[in-house]
Amino acid sequence: MTAQDHLAILPIVLPLAAGAITLIVDERRLALKAAISLVASVLLVAVGIVLAGLTGDSSVIVYRVGDWAAPFGIVLVVDRLSAAMVLLAAVLGFASLTFSLARWQRAGPRFHTLVQFLLMGVNGAFLTGDLFNLFVFFEVFLTASYALALHGSGEPRVRASLHYITVNLAASLLFLIGVSLIYAAAGTLNMADLARQWREGAVAHRALYETGGAILGIAFLAKAGMWPLCFWLPGAYAAASAPAAALFAVLSKVGVYAILRIGTLFLGADVAASPSPGTPWLVLAGMGTLAYGTLGVLASQNLPRLASYSVLVSSGTLLAAIAIGNAALTGAALYYLVVSAVALSAFFLLVELVDRGRRPGADMLAVTAEAFGAEGDDEDDIGESIQAPTALLGLAFAACAIMMAGLPPLAGFIGKFAMLHALLESETVSITSWTLVALLIVSGFTTIIAMARAGVRRFWASPDASVPHVLVVEFAPVVLLLALCVALTVEAGPLARYLDAAAQALHAPDRYVDGVLSKR
Amino acid sequence: MNELVVSAAIGVLTGSGMWLLLRPRTFQVAIGLSLLSYAVNLFIFVMGRLRTGAAPVVPAGAAADPSLYADPLPQALVLTAIVISFATTALLLVVLLASRGSSGTDHVDGSEPD
Numbered sequence: 213m214t215a216q217d218h219l220a221i222l223p224i225v226l227p228l229a230a231g232a233i234t235l236i237v238d239e240r241r242l243a244l245k246a247a248i249s250l251v252a253s254v255l256l257v258a259v260g261i262v263l264a265g266l267t268g269d270s271s272v273i274v275y276r277v278g279d280w281a282a283p284f285g286i287v288l289v290v291d292r293l294s295a296a297m298v299l300l301a302a303v304l305g306f307a308s309l310t311f312s313l314a315r316w317q318r319a320g321p322r323f324h325t326l327v328q329f330l331l332m333g334v335n336g337a338f339l340t341g342d343l344f345n346l347f348v349f350f351e352v353f354l355t356a357s358y359a360l361a362l363h364g365s366g367e368p369r370v371r372a373s374l375h376y377i378t379v380n381l382a383a384s385l386l387f388l389i390g391v392s393l394i395y396a397a398a399g400t401l402n403m404a405d406l407a408r409q410w411r412e413g414a415v416a417h418r419a420l421y422e423t424g425g426a427i428l429g430i431a432f433l434a435k436a437g438m439w440p441l442c443f444w445l446p447g448a449y450a451a452a453s454a455p456a457a458a459l460f461a462v463l464s465k466v467g468v469y470a471i472l473r474i475g476t477l478f479l480g481a482d483v484a485a486s487p488s489p490g491t492p493w494l495v496l497a498g499m500g501t502l503a504y505g506t507l508g509v510l511a512s513q514n515l516p517r518l519a520s521y522s523v524l525v526s527s528g529t530l531l532a533a534i535a536i537g538n539a540a541l542t543g544a545a546l547y548y549l550v551v552s553a554v555a556l557s558a559f560f561l562l563v564e565l566v567d568r569g570r571r572p573g574a575d576m577l578a579v580t581a582e583a584f585g586a587e588g589d590d591e592d593d594i595g596e597s598i599q600a601p602t603a604l605l606g607l608a609f610a611a612c613a614i615m616m617a618g619l620p621p622l623a624g625f626i627g628k629f630a631m632l633h634a635l636l637e638s639e640t641v642s643i644t645s646w647t648l649v650a651l652l653i654v655s656g657f658t659t660i661i662a663m664a665r666a667g668v669r670r671f672w673a674s675p676d677a678s679v680p681h682v683l684v685v686e687f688a689p690v691v692l693l694l695a696l697c698v699a700l701t702v703e704a705g706p707l708a709r710y711l712d713a714a715a716q717a718l719h720a721p722d723r724y725v726d727g728v729l730s731k732r
Numbered sequence: 733m734n735e736l737v738v739s740a741a742i743g744v745l746t747g748s749g750m751w752l753l754l755r756p757r758t759f760q761v762a763i764g765l766s767l768l769s770y771a772v773n774l775f776i777f778v779m780g781r782l783r784t785g786a787a788p789v790v791p792a793g794a795a796a797d798p799s800l801y802a803d804p805l806p807q808a809l810v811l812t813a814i815v816i817s818f819a820t821t822a823l824l825l826v827v828l829l830a831s832r833g834s835s836g837t838d839h840v841d842g843s844e845p846d
Contacts (some may be wrong), residue, residue: 722799
């Protein structure tokens with residue numbers, strides 16, 4: 213093995229090492245911890261870029277942990293999709309860590325350690341080629357996320373975390389049941405080996421296998437925030453501290469990734485003799501999530517909840533698009549996944565800055581004022597100039613709104629347009645496609661309404677017009693993520709081609725399967 | 733007969749766990765999750781093609797027939813699952829106590845229903 217071969221395990225080892233070191237370092241030496249954590253996350257971004265470059269020619273990097281042969285030992289597999297997801301998580305991790313330098317890293321113990329372990333678990337889930345290993349990495353990042361959800365403590369966080377932890381523990385148990393059913397039916401947990409058996413019709417107990425797959429799917433969907441399994445999500449995400457919530461934006465995408473990987477790899481409709489029985493249900497559930505998220509966005513009375521429901525909108529869009537299941541649509545959905553994760557992360561960070569220094573209860577005041585038609589003394593405000601921080605925050609807010617609603621000219625529009633194009637491309641457009649098209653457009657429209665209303669309330673007609681005190685180090689990650697959105701818009705071609713190839717590879721996983729099983 | 737006993741045990745554990753999970757008190761929820769995880773651990777174990785009187789470890793050097801040996805993987809899976817559910821249950825207990833301390837009630841919503 214050359215040094216390059218070991219790159220595949222670096223996204224797991226690097227955060228593990230950084231997390232372990234920051235755990236040992238004394239809590240009072242926060243600067244040192246922050247430096248270690250930041251360096252590790254910068255290196256992680258670099259590793260992600262290198263991995264994305266290496267897999268760009270559709271090669272599959274297979275790393276055998278402990279050098280055991282493929283169906284018996286645990287393998288890590290890097291293909292286009294894994295590399296892109298690792299890079300996405302690394303970038304969001306870096307932005308979130310930078311944001312936390314100003315305030316949040318001091319709000320509770322061991323913040324940096326938890327973020328690093330979360331990144332380790334997320335990267336492991338993206339890279340692993342073994343079903344049980346996937347469970348272990350899910351638990352690693354979930355456990356870190358339980359602690360991060362509590363970061364900063366306070367009664368609302370404890371209450372929301374209690375629900376979050378309970379629901380996810382129950383979902384983890386479903387995950388285990390699904391895994392053991394699949395093991396009973398197929399006798400292996402290696403994902404490539406399962407795919408081979410499924411395609412060759414070698415699975416002994418087909419019904420048991422499909423049941424296991426369905427239960428596994430429920431576990432992933434609970435984590436991805438599918439309606440009606442998503443009621444824990446808005447509360448937990450809205451209550452979490454800003455840097456934690458910005459990281460959580462990628463957690464629901466891990467669930468979507470798992471659905472995508474497992475749905476195409478060893479329960480794939482296009483590789484089996486008959487279509488997968490869960491697919492129509494998944495389309496419906498995705499649309500349900502989209503509709504529920506849309507209603508939630510419209511009904512949200514404060515910005516954190518608005519952001520949390522936007523996570524559901526994003527999840528619903530992705531689930532429905534993935535479930536319809538042609539490769540062109542999946543490629544467009546992957547582009548949307550990347551863009552919406554970056555935009556949501558930026559929005560979660562921005563929300564905290566915008567809301568800072570507001571009176572508690574100001575949101576309720578604003579909404580009741582609207583409901584009862586109470587006009588403030590507008591005359592008093594005339595001639596008051598808008599201060600620089602407010603203007604900058606307002607600009608960033610508008611950019612986030614444009615991204616999340618999918619308006620031109622930013623990348624959100626390209627993602628949504630690509631999906632609509634893929635939906636309407638075929639000769640006969642089914643009623644399902646039309647429904648999804650309608651839902652996508654309506655959800656974009658309601659996002660504009662909700663964001664415009666919230667923006668007007670915050671920046672133009674705020675009942676307490678105090679200028680939030682914002683540090684450069686806090687605003688920089690928001691700018692970084694938004695600049696990334698602009699870059700994704702300008703360089704949409706190469707990225708879309710890369711992700712389109714990733715989707716093609718997902719729908720024809722020979723290379724993945726052969727890559728894992730033939731490596732000796 | 734054995735199958736019946738084991739599946740009945742798993743069923744009773746799952747049923748009790750589910751019922752407790754849906755109760756409004758945090759301690760009941762914690763116990764419910766514990767019972768469910770016992771049930772799941774047993775389930776993984778019996779799903780692993782159990783056999784009696786066979787060794788799980790092949791002697792070194794011998795080209796043994798794998799069909800004569802027990803599958804050691806389910807044990808490894810169960811062990812991992814036990815460790816993880818033990819740790820997460822401990823974490824849940826901490827959050828449960830924090831919730832009791834900050835809200836003054838052991839209701840799962842942090843406040844008594846009216």
